[in-house]
Amino acid sequence: MDQFKNIRIKDVAELAGVSVATVDRVLHKRGKISEKAMTKVMEALEKTGYKPNLIASTLGSNKVFKIAAMLPNPALDDYWNQSGSGIFKATEEWAQYNVRIEPFYFNLYDKKSFQQVSQKVIDFKPDSVLLAPVHYHEALDFFAELKKLEIPYVIFNTNIQEADPLCFIGQDLYQSGRVGAEMLATKLGKKGNILVLHIYEETENAIHVKEKERGFRDYFANNNLNDFTIESFEFPDFNDAVFIRELQQILSKQQVDGIFVPTSKWTHLTALVLDKTGQKDIALVGYDLLKDNIHYMYEGIINFLIHQNPRKQAVKGIGYLVNYLLFKKQPPLSDLFPLEIITRENIKSYIHSDLN
Amino acid sequence: MDQFKNIRIKDVAELAGVSVATVDRVLHKRGKISEKAMTKVMEALEKTGYKPNLIASTLGSNKVFKIAAMLPNPALDDYWNQSGSGIFKATEEWAQYNVRIEPFYFNLYDKKSFQQVSQKVIDFKPDSVLLAPVHYHEALDFFAELKKLEIPYVIFNTNIQEADPLCFIGQDLYQSGRVGAEMLATKLGKKGNILVLHIYEETENAIHVKEKERGFRDYFANNNLNDFTIESFEFPDFNDAVFIRELQQILSKQQVDGIFVPTSKWTHLTALVLDKTGQKDIALVGYDLLKDNIHYMYEGIINFLIHQNPRKQAVKGIGYLVNYLLFKKQPPLSDLFPLEIITRENIKSYIHSDLN
DNA sequence: GTTCAAAATGTTTGCGCACACAAAGATATA
DNA sequence: TATATCTTTGTGTGCGCAAACATTTTGAAC
Numbered sequence: 001m002d003q004f005k006n007i008r009i010k011d012v013a014e015l016a017g018v019s020v021a022t023v024d025r026v027l028h029k030r031g032k033i034s035e036k037a038m039t040k041v042m043e044a045l046e047k048t049g050y051k052p053n054l055i056a057s058t059l060g061s062n063k064v065f066k067i068a069a070m071l072p073n074p075a076l077d078d079y080w081n082q083s084g085s086g087i088f089k090a091t092e093e094w095a096q097y098n099v100r101i102e103p104f105y106f107n108l109y110d111k112k113s114f115q116q117v118s119q120k121v122i123d124f125k126p127d128s129v130l131l132a133p134v135h136y137h138e139a140l141d142f143f144a145e146l147k148k149l150e151i152p153y154v155i156f157n158t159n160i161q162e163a164d165p166l167c168f169i170g171q172d173l174y175q176s177g178r179v180g181a182e183m184l185a186t187k188l189g190k191k192g193n194i195l196v197l198h199i200y201e202e203t204e205n206a207i208h209v210k211e212k213e214r215g216f217r218d219y220f221a222n223n224n225l226n227d228f229t230i231e232s233f234e235f236p237d238f239n240d241a242v243f244i245r246e247l248q249q250i251l252s253k254q255q256v257d258g259i260f261v262p263t264s265k266w267t268h269l270t271a272l273v274l275d276k277t278g279q280k281d282i283a284l285v286g287y288d289l290l291k292d293n294i295h296y297m298y299e300g301i302i303n304f305l306i307h308q309n310p311r312k313q314a315v316k317g318i319g320y321l322v323n324y325l326l327f328k329k330q331p332p333l334s335d336l337f338p339l340e341i342i343t344r345e346n347i348k349s350y351i352h353s354d355l356n
Numbered sequence: 357m358d359q360f361k362n363i364r365i366k367d368v369a370e371l372a373g374v375s376v377a378t379v380d381r382v383l384h385k386r387g388k389i390s391e392k393a394m395t396k397v398m399e400a401l402e403k404t405g406y407k408p409n410l411i412a413s414t415l416g417s418n419k420v421f422k423i424a425a426m427l428p429n430p431a432l433d434d435y436w437n438q439s440g441s442g443i444f445k446a447t448e449e450w451a452q453y454n455v456r457i458e459p460f461y462f463n464l465y466d467k468k469s470f471q472q473v474s475q476k477v478i479d480f481k482p483d484s485v486l487l488a489p490v491h492y493h494e495a496l497d498f499f500a501e502l503k504k505l506e507i508p509y510v511i512f513n514t515n516i517q518e519a520d521p522l523c524f525i526g527q528d529l530y531q532s533g534r535v536g537a538e539m540l541a542t543k544l545g546k547k548g549n550i551l552v553l554h555i556y557e558e559t560e561n562a563i564h565v566k567e568k569e570r571g572f573r574d575y576f577a578n579n580n581l582n583d584f585t586i587e588s589f590e591f592p593d594f595n596d597a598v599f600i601r602e603l604q605q606i607l608s609k610q611q612v613d614g615i616f617v618p619t620s621k622w623t624h625l626t627a628l629v630l631d632k633t634g635q636k637d638i639a640l641v642g643y644d645l646l647k648d649n650i651h652y653m654y655e656g657i658i659n660f661l662i663h664q665n666p667r668k669q670a671v672k673g674i675g676y677l678v679n680y681l682l683f684k685k686q687p688p689l690s691d692l693f694p695l696e697i698i699t700r701e702n703i704k705s706y707i708h709s710d711l712n
Numbered sequence: 713g714t715t716c717a718a719a720a721t722g723t724t725t726g727c728g729c730a731c732a733c734a735a736a737g738a739t740a741t742a
Numbered sequence: 743t744a745t746a747t748c749t750t751t752g753t754g755t756g757c758g759c760a761a762a763c764a765t766t767t768t769g770a771a772c
Binding site: 018019020022025031032033034037056058059060061062280 | 719720721722723726727728729737
């Protein structure tokens with residue numbers, strides 16, 4: 001058999017001695033088929049090694065797939081802004097195909113908003129959904145609804161054990177904390193006093209923080225780095241001014257050699273304080289390539305950033321969904337991104353390549 | 357205008373008051389067109405915002421594109437083995453499209469082999485070529501030939517100024533050296549004696565090494581790290597045994613605190629020596645996620661690896677070519693990959709995610 | 713054997729585009 | 743003015759598949 005000649009449905013049909021429609025019925029398990037025809041077709045499929053031409057398939061079906069992308073409002077937060085730009089990039093990337101990607105934004109700090117927007121998503125009647133499930137209980141309800149409607153979904157950024165999605169895209173948070181610890185330990189050498197800075201959160205983000213801190217502490221424990229002290233501070237709320245004032249107080253009272261900030265936003269606020277008080281010698285490890293973080297890294301105040309790559313998470317999430325819908329390609333159950341270490345010398349290479 | 361109804365060539369044609377063939381001629385710049393028709397069509401294209409349906413386009417053209425991927429034999433070298441696996445992945449990825457990807461392997465150390473294989477590539481009559489041009493002069497001849505035949509090509513791994521390719525994929529070598537220096541300096545603290553280990557090479561790889569070393573030294577100079585000493589050793593040839601023996605000698609004679617090895621293969625040979633002599637306290641910075649390097653990183657002998665991501669370079673190279681051939685999408689002139697820093701704590705996250 | 717509905721199978725069209733082919737229009741030549 | 747030649751424009755078919763639509767076969771009831 002000529003391996004370079006594609007086998008079409010027509011070829012299979014001829015070999016099986018039936019019409020193309022019968023083969024089509026077998027392939028798509030639709031309509032009724034006699035046992036005799038079924039076996040004949042199956043044999044022909046086997047013998048020819050038929051592979052559907054997915055290009056022709058999508059063209060022929062002429063269906064427009066609708067994908068809903070649901071995430072926190074990018075306008076209100078630089079981290080989610082990057083996710084948003086990923087959605088936008090994916091939209092462009094798949095524009096040529098029969099795919100329509102619709103963004104749905106909710107308020108990060110408002111569970112009600114999450115519920116309302118998820119209802120809007122349902123009303124949109126999407127063929128599949130990409131979702132950042134930052135509100136645990138509300139997300140579970142939403143998942144249940146999606147399952148009932150048999151709408152497949154991919155989640156990113158935040159994992160939820162019971163979610164049972166097509167795929168989860170994100171990072172290993174525990175290990176991420178360990179990487180942060182490793183960097184800080186490398187920078188500080190043999191000993192030092194370390195601060196871990198939290199903000200109290202109600203969202204699933206709290207789990208991010210906890211897991212990262214667990215990994216962070218475990219690193220020191222597992223490597224018998226007993227000459228380090230690690231102290232955690234949890235700030236009560238999201239008020240920038242309060243955070244800045246209290247952190248200044250803490251830093252004025254005690255000797256601090258290094259700081260680990262497990263979230264992106266508070267990373268640059270911490271840097272701002274260090275900049276203000278002129279304590280540039282304190283090693284700072286934080287998260288993500290946000291505009292402000294980039295600035296403070298150039299300034300030499302932030303020493304290491306761990307890149308969660310929100311943009312790429314979004315792009316890949318949409319990619320998995322499109323491939324699933326159009327090309328029946330099953331994504332991996334989970335896609336854990338590499339824990340990228342950003343420094344002053346490699347940050348530019350990341351910023352540039354992020355555009356591709 | 358209904359934004360959800362796709363605009364087809366037919367629609368554009370009707371609006372412009374011409375036939376679909378005329379629009380087709382404008383779109384593909386083929387055949388002759390009167391100025392009047394041209395402007396009418398252009399206007400109609402503008403007004404409708406016509407976007408070609410690439411699915412239909414590839415189906416309609418029904419042409420099989422042949423891409424030749426020319427690189428050093430993956431069986432002989434673990435680094436190039438990863439490039440090879442990238443080619444393989446790309447082959448699978450694009451199998452559904454009308455693309456045939458054919459690998460062509462040459463001997464890394466044999467210019468004659470490069471010439472012979474490049475002739476084979478020409479005979480294959482590819483529609484485009486992906487190439488790792490490790491032999492300078494031979495590559496130039498090959499580029500000239502490809503240009504004459506109007507075969508577009510993308511180069512990766514090694515850049516050649518005069519190459520004039522569709523796109524170069526690789527890394528900023530100078531900056532890469534700076535990152536290595538940064539890591540070593542962070543690890544060592546304020547002072548130390550550093551070795552840079554080279555092997556004399558005839559291929560374009562020599563440029564890799566030189567640029568990396570330049571960046572490496574510049575980092576120390578620019579940051580006034582004057583308490584470090586940096587000494588380079590160039591080993592005469594590719595003999596493993598000689599390398600090991602001589603390195604042992606050097607290490608027994610002088611106090612060494614850190615070593616920078618700008619190439620992947622000699623990274624793990626250096627690690628082998630350090631392992632053998634029990635000098636685990638010497639900081640070692642090298643290149644790439646090769647099997648042996650991974651091993652020595654787990655062992656704690658290699659401290660940092662800079663990941664050049666040969667696999668992804670190959671995948672992306674093919675991707676650019678396919679997009680260019682099938683979808684007329686122009687790749688960027690150069691795609692410089694991020695300078696990824698690998699450590700003991702994040703290495704697993706890289707190995708896992710490399711599979712996706 | 714008819715009749716009739718359900719079951720099984722077959723035929724055809726359209727998806728949007730590329731491209732071969734056909735036709736018409738413009739210009740030059742005799 | 744007729745004819746040849748080149749230029750410009752238009753028509754039709756096929757790519758492989760999905761799905762609507764059309765036809766034949768089967769078998770049960772009379």
